[in-house]
Amino acid sequence: MLSEREIIDRLRRQAARVGPGLRLGIGDDCAVLDPPGPGRLTLITTDTLMEGVHFDLAWHPPELLGRKAVAVNVSDIAASGGESRFALLSLAVPPGLAVEVLEGLTRGIMEALTRHRLTLIGGDTVASKGGLALSVTVLGEAAEGRVLYRSGARPGDLIWVSGGLGLAALGLAICREGRVELGRRYPELLAAHLDPAPEAALGPALAASGLVSAMIDMSDGLATDLAQIGAESGVGARVFAERLPLPDSVREAAASLGLDPLPLAISGGEDYRLLFTSPPEAAGRLGGLARLACGGQLFAVGEVVAGAGVRLEAEGRVTDIAFKGYDHFRGP
Ligand code: ADP
Ligand code: MG
Numbered sequence: 001m002l003s004e005r006e007i008i009d010r011l012r013r014q015a016a017r018v019g020p021g022l023r024l025g026i027g028d029d030c031a032v033l034d035p036p037g038p039g040r041l042t043l044i045t046t047d048t049l050m051e052g053v054h055f056d057l058a059w060h061p062p063e064l065l066g067r068k069a070v071a072v073n074v075s076d077i078a079a080s081g082g083e084s085r086f087a088l089l090s091l092a093v094p095p096g097l098a099v100e101v102l103e104g105l106t107r108g109i110m111e112a113l114t115r116h117r118l119t120l121i122g123g124d125t126v127a128s129k130g131g132l133a134l135s136v137t138v139l140g141e142a143a144e145g146r147v148l149y150r151s152g153a154r155p156g157d158l159i160w161v162s163g164g165l166g167l168a169a170l171g172l173a174i175c176r177e178g179r180v181e182l183g184r185r186y187p188e189l190l191a192a193h194l195d196p197a198p199e200a201a202l203g204p205a206l207a208a209s210g211l212v213s214a215m216i217d218m219s220d221g222l223a224t225d226l227a228q229i230g231a232e233s234g235v236g237a238r239v240f241a242e243r244l245p246l247p248d249s250v251r252e253a254a255a256s257l258g259l260d261p262l263p264l265a266i267s268g269g270e271d272y273r274l275l276f277t278s279p280p281e282a283a284g285r286l287g288g289l290a291r292l293a294c295g296g297q298l299f300a301v302g303e304v305v306a307g308a309g310v311r312l313e314a315e316g317r318v319t320d321i322a323f324k325g326y327d328h329f330r331g332p
Helices: 004-013 062-079 099-115 167-176 180-185 187-194 202-209 222-233 248-257 261-267 280-294
Strands: 022-024 040-050 083-093 119-127 133-143 158-161 214-217 236-240 274-278 299-305 310-314 317-320
Touching: 004 083, 004 099, 004 119, 040 062, 062 083, 062 099, 062 133, 062 187, 062 202, 062 214, 083 099, 099 119, 099 133, 133 202, 158 280, 167 180, 167 187, 167 248, 167 261, 180 187, 180 248, 187 248, 202 214, 202 274, 202 280, 214 222, 222 236, 222 261, 222 274, 222 299, 222 310, 248 261, 274 280
Parallel strands: 083 119, 236 310
Antiparallel strands: 040 133, 083 133, 158 274, 158 299, 214 274, 236 299, 310 317
16 A cells, blocks of 8 residues: 555656746645736636546546546536646545555546646645545636636527537446446447546637637536536527437447437436537538547537527427436436
8 A cells, every 4th residue: 555655756756846837836835826828817627536426446447537537627627618737636545445546546647637738736645434536626728708608608509519429328337237348349438438538629729719609518418518508598408319419339339238329318427528509600610620629520419599498309309308417416
């Protein structure tokens, strides 16, 4: 078992102590940062992954878990239109946690920090009497006037998602049911749950384009996250089932598991794609922008309407799906 000091030392050796915008990193009571440049704003977000709630070490490789803890925060910064710069890491470690788990975890965290060009500037390490918990805080930056909020959607706007839906929910189902052969056949589903890739480039590109009115990253599922935009913007939404991007892997794996892919696409959380709205006349320019920023594709799945609620139109039937995603205090 590594001591608290050894864990911190290991992280510290890999983290810069000074750098652009950073007066002092790990090692003192506080990290010290310069204010961002003129006309720039600081964005801050935090997310906790709790053993037994958000992950299960029975199937989650520690290295990928470490990457995910960083990635979900980078996703939040990107959803506000920002670029991630600095990270803080709090670890609650149960006694007797295998040293390989801790090593894998720190390796994964460091990999993700490097990939997203983040500097680790501090954190906290404590003993846990429950499970393992990882809490990451990320500080990012955006140009003033280019930050995107949930509150900007207007009736008539189009609703977009930046990639396939339901992948992470199926990846989780495959892990839970121990369907190793399905995992091998559809590695992108496993990856969506175990090792999600945030829209780190697309988020700031959409914000800089000035074409987007509201944005959120999908962590709780389309229905709930769209309801958040609706509630903050004071509008409703109409989603068309046949326009939802359901990759073949989602349809096929769902069939193998005896699941209906549509509810997974609507309520399955954790896909970490961007969900955003734009005035209809921006549609043409948005497509080109996504290809340039990340080689990805955007899908127009519905429209913003006056009023409230999120309605799904499927085969001529209309259902209210607002807040039909995952809620930690209610369960699925
Ligand atoms: P304090 O007790 O004053 O909070 P600590 O001994 O907890 O100080 O931490 C010493 C230094 O190590 C601080 O700079 C802190 O930010 C950093 N640190 C502690 N745990 C972590 C961690 N898990 N990841 C990154 N930095 C950490
Ligand atoms: Mg401390």
